[in-house]
Amino acid sequence: MQYQHPDRLQCAILDWAGTVVDFGSFAPTQIFVEAFAEFGVAVSLEEARGPMGMGKWDHIRTLCDIPAIAERFEQAVGHAPSDDDVTALYERFMPLQIEKIAEHSALIPGALEAIAELRQRGLKVGSCSGYPAVVMDKVVALAERNGYVADQVVATDEVPNGRPHPAQALANVIALGVSDVAACVKVDDTTPGILEGRSAGMWTVALTCSGNALGLTHEAFRALTAEKLAQERARVARLFEASRPHYLIDTIADLPGVIDDINARLARGETPQAS
Structure with missing residues (x-):
């Protein structure tokens, strides 16, 4: 052969x-902004776009590893973002995404x-x-x-x-x-x-x-x-x-x-x- x-x-x-x-x-980028906002953490649309293309949990983990976002997270929540925090953000992201996907x-x-x-x-x-x-x-x-x-x-x-x-x-x-x-x-x-x-x-x-x-x-x-x-x-x-x-x-x-x-x-x- x-x-x-x-x-x-x-x-x-x-x-x-x-x-x-x-x-x-x-659709995905705007929901990242909204999910972080529900935890009191400001993330810009430009920041949210950075890791686009990755799976959404990995995307959130990557955002949380950005020093400026990690600092804002710690100020809002009281500790550096852990994997448990990433999962909590992901679990908030998902229903928001499903709810609003039709808009885009x-x-x-x-x-x-x-x-x-x-x-x-x-x-x-x-x-x-x-x-x-x-x-x-x-x-x-x-x-x-x-x-x-x-x-x-x-x-x-x-x-x-x-x-x-x-x-x-x-x-x-x-x-x-x-x-x-x-x-x-x-x-x-x-x-x-x-x-x-x-x-x-x-x-x-x-x-x-x-x-x-x-x-x-x-x-x-x-x-x-x-x-x-x-x-x-x-x-x-x-x-x-x-x-x-x-x-x-x-x-x-x-x-x-x-x-x-x-x-x-x-x-x-x-x-x-x-x-």
């Missing part, structure tokens, strides 16, 4: 918030059309998220009402390790019967999500304008001047540099062109691991 290098993509694994739904990725459930403009084009090119559509399953159930149901159904959904608490580990992406590969990780592309708006794809041996596409890094509504994004947009693209590109995405595009609407380019590279014998 001889190894057969894939000559076409078989699967796209898409993130959810900031990638397919919730332009600007506001709109599909990103162009998402349905782009995904339809991927399917026309023969790709399966996998998905994963930093949300746990209890939140993903609601996200998936809301997306279905708006016309989007992924072939596979893997929540962060359905694998041993969430992002930046490759487990969620690889769980999609197994469930969808993909023959080679080099025939997959991971699309995400966060550094942990790109690292997930890289660690899984996949092609990776980072979204610069629809997600957490830019952090604007679609209306605010469209209102940016050409000069300001260029500055923001450059800033976000710098944020992604260390994770080494293969491609940078504004939103998922630009993805079909990238798929064509990756297919051409695969046909030439190129691999994501070597790029």
Whole structure:
């Protein structure tokens, strides 16, 4: 038996918030701010966005490890944030998230059309998220009402390790019967999500304008001047540099062109691991 290098993509694994739904990725970030506030701890939206893409418990732990936030927590609560405190914050975060997820459930403009084009090119559509399953159930149901159904959904608490580990992406590969990780592309708006794809041996596409890094509504994004947009693209590109995405595009609407380019590279014998 001889190894057969894939000559076409078989699967796209898409993130959810900031990638397919919730332009600007506001649903998770705003709830972090509100959950901390209920403990008397002020956390800015910008601070809350920092670890985006990780599982939510890990996200809260990372926020609590930031010295400025840890100091505010200690002033409010009387001790440094422990893992028990992180769990208490997480347990408050979860019902708030479930309650308010519908407020930020709109599909990103162009998402349905782009995904339809991927399917026309023969790709399966996998998905994963930093949300746990209890939140993903609601996200998936809301997306279905708006016309989007992924072939596979893997929540962060359905694998041993969430992002930046490759487990969620690889769980999609197994469930969808993909023959080679080099025939997959991971699309995400966060550094942990790109690292997930890289660690899984996949092609990776980072979204610069629809997600957490830019952090604007679609209306605010469209209102940016050409000069300001260029500055923001450059800033976000710098944020992604260390994770080494293969491609940078504004939103998922630009993805079909990238798929064509990756297919051409695969046909030439190129691999994501070597790029």
